[in-house]
Amino acid sequence: MNPKRDHYPEGEALHYSLNRRYRRASIWQTLFFSALVIAILSLAALLYNVIDGAFGYVAFEYKNDPSEFSAKPLDDLSKQELLDILKANLSSGAFTKLENEKPMDTRSKSVLYTLLLERLIQIDTKQTWSMTDSIFRSAKIKAEVAEKYPEAKLEFRSWLTPVFLTTPMSSKAEFAGVRTAILGSLWMVGIAILFALPIGTGAAIYLQEYASKNFLTRIIQTNINNLAGVPSIVYGMLGLAIFVRALEPFTSGSLFGVTDSNGRTILSAGLTMGTLVLPLIIINAQEAIKSVPDSLRQAAFGVGATRWQTVWHHVLPNALPGILTGSILAVSRAIGETAPLIVVGASTFISIDPDGPFSKFTALPIQIYQWTTRAQSEFHSIAAAAIIVLLILLLTLNATAILLRNRVQRKY
Amino acid sequence: MENIQTPEIAIETKNLFIFYGSFAAVSEVNMKIEKQKVTAIIGPSGCGKSTLIRAFNRMNDFVPSSYVTGEILLQGQNLYGRDIDPVEVRRKIGMVFQKPNPFPKSIYENIAWGANINGFKGNMDELVEQSLRGAALWDEVKDKLKKSAYELSGGQQQRLCIARTIAIQPEIILMDEPASALDPISTLRIEELMQELKKNYTIIIVTHNMQQAARVSDYTAMMMLEKDGSRSGTVIEFSETKKIFTNPKDKRTEDYVTGRFG
Ligand SMILES: Nc1ncnc2c1ncn2[C@@H]1O[C@H](COP(=O)(O)OP(=O)(O)O)[C@@H](O)[C@H]1O
Ligand SMILES: [Mg+2]
Numbered sequence: 131m132n133p134k135r136d137h138y139p140e141g142e143a144l145h146y147s148l149n150r151r152y153r154r155a156s157i158w159q160t161l162f163f164s165a166l167v168i169a170i171l172s173l174a175a176l177l178y179n180v181i182d183g184a185f186g187y188v189a190f191e192y193k194n195d196p197s198e199f200s201a202k203p204l205d206d207l208s209k210q211e212l213l214d215i216l217k218a219n220l221s222s223g224a225f226t227k228l229e230n231e232k233p234m235d236t237r238s239k240s241v242l243y244t245l246l247l248e249r250l251i252q253i254d255t256k257q258t259w260s261m262t263d264s265i266f267r268s269a270k271i272k273a274e275v276a277e278k279y280p281e282a283k284l285e286f287r288s289w290l291t292p293v294f295l296t297t298p299m300s301s302k303a304e305f306a307g308v309r310t311a312i313l314g315s316l317w318m319v320g321i322a323i324l325f326a327l328p329i330g331t332g333a334a335i336y337l338q339e340y341a342s343k344n345f346l347t348r349i350i351q352t353n354i355n356n357l358a359g360v361p362s363i364v365y366g367m368l369g370l371a372i373f374v375r376a377l378e379p380f381t382s383g384s385l386f387g388v389t390d391s392n393g394r395t396i397l398s399a400g401l402t403m404g405t406l407v408l409p410l411i412i413i414n415a416q417e418a419i420k421s422v423p424d425s426l427r428q429a430a431f432g433v434g435a436t437r438w439q440t441v442w443h444h445v446l447p448n449a450l451p452g453i454l455t456g457s458i459l460a461v462s463r464a465i466g467e468t469a470p471l472i473v474v475g476a477s478t479f480i481s482i483d484p485d486g487p488f489s490k491f492t493a494l495p496i497q498i499y500q501w502t503t504r505a506q507s508e509f510h511s512i513a514a515a516a517i518i519v520l521l522i523l524l525l526t527l528n529a530t531a532i533l534l535r536n537r538v539q540r541k542y
Numbered sequence: 543m544e545n546i547q548t549p550e551i552a553i554e555t556k557n558l559f560i561f562y563g564s565f566a567a568v569s570e571v572n573m574k575i576e577k578q579k580v581t582a583i584i585g586p587s588g589c590g591k592s593t594l595i596r597a598f599n600r601m602n603d604f605v606p607s608s609y610v611t612g613e614i615l616l617q618g619q620n621l622y623g624r625d626i627d628p629v630e631v632r633r634k635i636g637m638v639f640q641k642p643n644p645f646p647k648s649i650y651e652n653i654a655w656g657a658n659i660n661g662f663k664g665n666m667d668e669l670v671e672q673s674l675r676g677a678a679l680w681d682e683v684k685d686k687l688k689k690s691a692y693e694l695s696g697g698q699q700q701r702l703c704i705a706r707t708i709a710i711q712p713e714i715i716l717m718d719e720p721a722s723a724l725d726p727i728s729t730l731r732i733e734e735l736m737q738e739l740k741k742n743y744t745i746i747i748v749t750h751n752m753q754q755a756a757r758v759s760d761y762t763a764m765m766m767l768e769k770d771g772s773r774s775g776t777v778i779e780f781s782e783t784k785k786i787f788t789n790p791k792d793k794r795t796e797d798y799v800t801g802r803f804g
Contacts, residue, residue, distance in 0.1 A: 531550060
């Protein structure tokens, strides 16, 4: 058979056809590039929006003149001087109460300073501005403040401060912090992981290593995959029905002698979050177990190991980094979840640190949600600051997961 | 063979069929494999060599759809009998795989692990040294026993796998194309090692390399797909390696060993 070459274009026709192919390729390339640009822009817009709110000018008035308390400018006061002022001016009852919460002389200077502002001088915030406005319309803002609030001071402020991280909730935005919320989130995530990691890993091991591949296991597998996509509010309803209500004696701690609590505890929230991430953890663990090569299992069986010895000594240790990475990623989803917590009954105003699984609790996303619904603009500013805290927490978790994955990557 | 003094039989198959689901990958195999000899299984790809050798230590159990009919007898006991524990079978009949697959552990642990899980009570250091010497690897690794097995070359890894197998003191060692992933020099070392090993062990080796079979084995089983179009493999000729290569009975064996197989 002679090869026929005349079916393919040559010369002019070839050029024409090539040009058409390149044109089509470049159209698609441009489309893909635009998709990438849109994705990056929306991400940038999100970050900008958050940061924009967390920094900026604030106009405020002192209810009581600082000079009533100190001859020196407030910024120059030493820790001891601050302490003396507080002691002299607070009612003895109020001082003792603070002393009991945490001894005054063990508190940092910035905390004492904040107390002075909060309790004695008392701040009245008039208005806040976004970072962009503060930078680009600085002169105008100053004029506006001078006209509208002649008494007020204008200050460029970062709402995200060490004090913000370490103080509990307060009804005044200037003195509110996210400590209670951070602790609540950490407790919740801890409980969720303690609950979901062993169960999820166990289920994954069973499915991968023991279960025979039949109709039933296929149904179970499909269900797990679908559960991973169920909206989180549904898990909230589940948590409410099971953990808050049905298991109340357990989750409220009354079984263990705790009396002052109902089922709306941090334990219920943690278990709900654990249930929420369980399907994800199972799926991730299955993937990790699958990625342990069969040659390793055969090696173990080949020297007379039982299934369990093979799993325990070889499959599990080699899958563990993957399982942990997957679990951290799954849990970082839980940290940002709000809806289930609302359903399970997070407290919106709480200033006592959670001290155990049976505490009432709040969490970062709840706090953020609550602040954004307030009318006053200073609450929006601290909401933005809290969002930054939440994002940093998430990024830290994800970075840990990625580091873990890269560190222990194995070649078999 | 009848006129020679009766050879000692290590393992014997009787009317053995091996199925994957309803597909008989191997059918009607009857072999008596002699003790402390090297028996080679040769044949074209897909004729069931791996399936057959894996049946000897019940590694096929891990393929859910697989099952066997007939018998494999080790000292008169059917390995597929009701009261036989496959874990025990695998301790008595060790296996070396096609691709070297050491554990991702130290060289020392690679050998100690199998011994440990099987309840070894002797001196572990001695066992490790003995096994490594037995696999002709000791001199190369004695100074780095704590190093990862992955730092060894492919040929060394394969010898480590052999050492790991002899550490559990099996009676039979199965090798499924143990040198097919290795360079010629490493291959040669494995072949030399087999000559050493057969002093203490019965060796069954699958190979697609005819020269290798001719060099290392005492007996050779020639496998082919059945002529009836069922795609089922069987042993068409089994005798002394010399006979298979110089004076085969079956025309197909002759074609295959002389390279005329299409
Ligand atoms: N796990 C399995 N499941 C189903 N069929 C298999 C499996 N392993 C091998 N087979 C089939 O069995 C036959 C023999 O395969 P194998 O024993 O690997 O041949 P060889 O080792 O001689 O190349 C082939 O037809 C192959 O497709
Ligand atoms: Mg094979």
